[in-house]
Amino acid sequence: MKLPPFDYACPTTLPEAVQLLATSNGDAKAIAGGQSLVPMLAFRLAQPSLLVDLRKLPDLRGIRISAKGVTLGAMVRWRDIEDDERLDTAHPLLKAAIAHVAHYQVRNRGTVGGSLAHADPAAEMPGIAMTCDAEIAVVGKSGAHVIQAADFFQGALTTALTPDEIIVEIRLPAWPAGRRWGFEEFARRRGDFAMAAAAVFYDQDANGKAHNAHVGVIGVADRPLRLPAVEDVLNGRAIDATIIAKAEAAASAAVDPQDDIHASAAYRRALVGTLVERALKRAAA
Amino acid sequence: MEPRLTLADCLRHHLRLTGTHVGCEHGVCGACTVIVDGAAVRSCLMLAVQAEGAEVVTVEGLSNDADLTPLQKSFRRHHALQCGFCTPGMITTAHALLSEEPDCDAARVREVLSGNLCRCTGYIPIVEAVLDARAAYQPKGRDRSGDRA
Numbered sequence: 001m002k003l004p005p006f007d008y009a010c011p012t013t014l015p016e017a018v019q020l021l022a023t024s025n026g027d028a029k030a031i032a033g034g035q036s037l038v039p040m041l042a043f044r045l046a047q048p049s050l051l052v053d054l055r056k057l058p059d060l061r062g063i064r065i066s067a068k069g070v071t072l073g074a075m076v077r078w079r080d081i082e083d084d085e086r087l088d089t090a091h092p093l094l095k096a097a098i099a100h101v102a103h104y105q106v107r108n109r110g111t112v113g114g115s116l117a118h119a120d121p122a123a124e125m126p127g128i129a130m131t132c133d134a135e136i137a138v139v140g141k142s143g144a145h146v147i148q149a150a151d152f153f154q155g156a157l158t159t160a161l162t163p164d165e166i167i168v169e170i171r172l173p174a175w176p177a178g179r180r181w182g183f184e185e186f187a188r189r190r191g192d193f194a195m196a197a198a199a200v201f202y203d204q205d206a207n208g209k210a211h212n213a214h215v216g217v218i219g220v221a222d223r224p225l226r227l228p229a230v231e232d233v234l235n236g237r238a239i240d241a242t243i244i245a246k247a248e249a250a251a252s253a254a255v256d257p258q259d260d261i262h263a264s265a266a267y268r269r270a271l272v273g274t275l276v277e278r279a280l281k282r283a284a285a
Numbered sequence: 286m287e288p289r290l291t292l293a294d295c296l297r298h299h300l301r302l303t304g305t306h307v308g309c310e311h312g313v314c315g316a317c318t319v320i321v322d323g324a325a326v327r328s329c330l331m332l333a334v335q336a337e338g339a340e341v342v343t344v345e346g347l348s349n350d351a352d353l354t355p356l357q358k359s360f361r362r363h364h365a366l367q368c369g370f371c372t373p374g375m376i377t378t379a380h381a382l383l384s385e386e387p388d389c390d391a392a393r394v395r396e397v398l399s400g401n402l403c404r405c406t407g408y409i410p411i412v413e414a415v416l417d418a419r420a421a422y423q424p425k426g427r428d429r430s431g432d433r434a
């Protein structure tokens with residue numbers, strides 16, 4: 001499985017990179033960590049004429065934390081998130097989810113931007129982007145703009161990006177102290193893609209009632225999903241065993257997974273309920 | 286150099302460093318693990334052109350001409366290889382891990398090695414060999430060679 005032939009460019013400025021992508025008739029591709037793209041090349045699932053390496057673009061680097069939230073540059077690697085202790089409080093849900101991404105060596109190369117653009121339906125970063133109402137900042141030949149996560153993911157390996165667009169960064173809204181959250185994933189082997197996973201968070205008012213509930217799942221559809229039906233169960237209630245059981249049932253009812261080689265639809269539906277239940281138990285504990 | 290050449294093939298075919306093994310060629314088995322600027326990576330998922338200017342350490346670079354290294358000796362002592370196909374990737378991965386985290390525990394070693402496939406040993410001797418080699422990676426004066434999984 002040798003890679004198909006392609007040309008290679010390693011621009012040092014963002015406009016140059018956009019220009020290279022824009023002038024190749026949609027036939028060029030960006031390469032970040034290569035941890036999804038190189039296997040795609042090996043299997044001939046992608047045969048671009050040109051690869052534009054993003055590794056020398058300074059605008060795509062770094063994790064920034066401010067009162068507005070957490071901004072991850074597109075070239076931030078899983079490893080960088082794992083190593084950044086500020087994120088333990090600035091975004092514990094992100095940190096917990098990213099701990100499930102891939103294996104040691106892949107984590108040293110794989111990036112946030114690559115994962116968003118690749119849009120695997122079972123990938124953690126797109127799931128967190130959906131769950132947290134993230135904004136994805138991109139630059140293309142028509143300039144810079146921001147895409148809401150809910151509009152970004154359009155199907156398996158399909159996004160709102162046009163061929164000339166590069167993800168610059170993703171912005172996650174600020175995470176208040178005291179927010180309740182849980183992340184639960186099931187994979188046969190740690191580091192493998194999730195069979196399914198659930199991310200939940202909510203804030204609590206003075207009476208202990210939940211509000212602003214966000215519930216997201218991955219691995220059960222062609223893209224990451226928010227589950228408003230489950231959020232409705234939680235909002236305005238104290239999160240106790242009865243509510244958690246209702247949320248579990250609502251989660252199973254809200255998804256419509258397909259049978260595939262890894263699991264049957266019925267199994268995945270049950271699994272999603274269980275993962276939402278576990279995540280809520282953790283959040284409420 | 287052709288852009289499509291992977292770092293793994295560059296090492297093996299151009300530099301004749303055949304210690305780096307190639308199993309799956311799509312990032313699943315870990316046999317091709319090398320250390321690029323201090324970080325363990327899969328050389329079948331990296332283009333050779335992407336390693337421009339980087340320091341690449343292969344299993345050859347971890348050996349010691351005169352004798353086996355402490356990590357290699359530990360593999361031998363624990364019978365941590367049979368056919369040996371996975372061994373270069375296990376050694377490079379374990380070396381990177383122990384260099385970064387000389388105090389890692391058995392759970393961490395298992396988690397990290399779960400990305401490297403071995404079809405012979407059943408992993409237990411490999412995990413024991415890595416744990417036993419921790420002493421050699423301790424800053425001077427500390428010795429944990431007695432610790433067990």
Ligand SMILES: Cc1cc2nc3c(=O)[nH]c(=O)nc-3n(C[C@H](O)[C@H](O)[C@H](O)COP(=O)(O)OP(=O)(O)OC[C@H]3O[C@@H](n4cnc5c(N)ncnc54)[C@H](O)[C@@H]3O)c2cc1C
Pocket residue numbers: 029030031032033034035036037038039054074075100101102103106109110111112113114115117118120122123124125161165166167168191192193194311312313
């Ligand atoms: C064995 C193995 C296990 C894995 N397990 C998991 C897992 O459990 N969970 C998970 O989420 N992922 C997993 N991955 C995938 C891994 O996280 C990838 O790193 C990630 O999906 C893609 O990031 P990358 O930087 O490697 O992107 P690349 O492979 O370089 O690129 C992927 C795609 O994104 C495009 N792209 C990259 N960067 C940008 C950008 N800034 N703007 C626009 N387009 C861009 C490329 O053109 C390409 O189409 C696994 C990979 C392997 C090999």
Ligand code: FES
Pocket residue numbers: 306307308309310311312313314315316317318327328329330
């Ligand atoms: S040959 Fe590189 S991971 Fe299998």
Ligand code: FES
Pocket residue numbers: 365366367368369370371372402403404405406
């Ligand atoms: S010793 Fe044979 S594959 Fe590991």
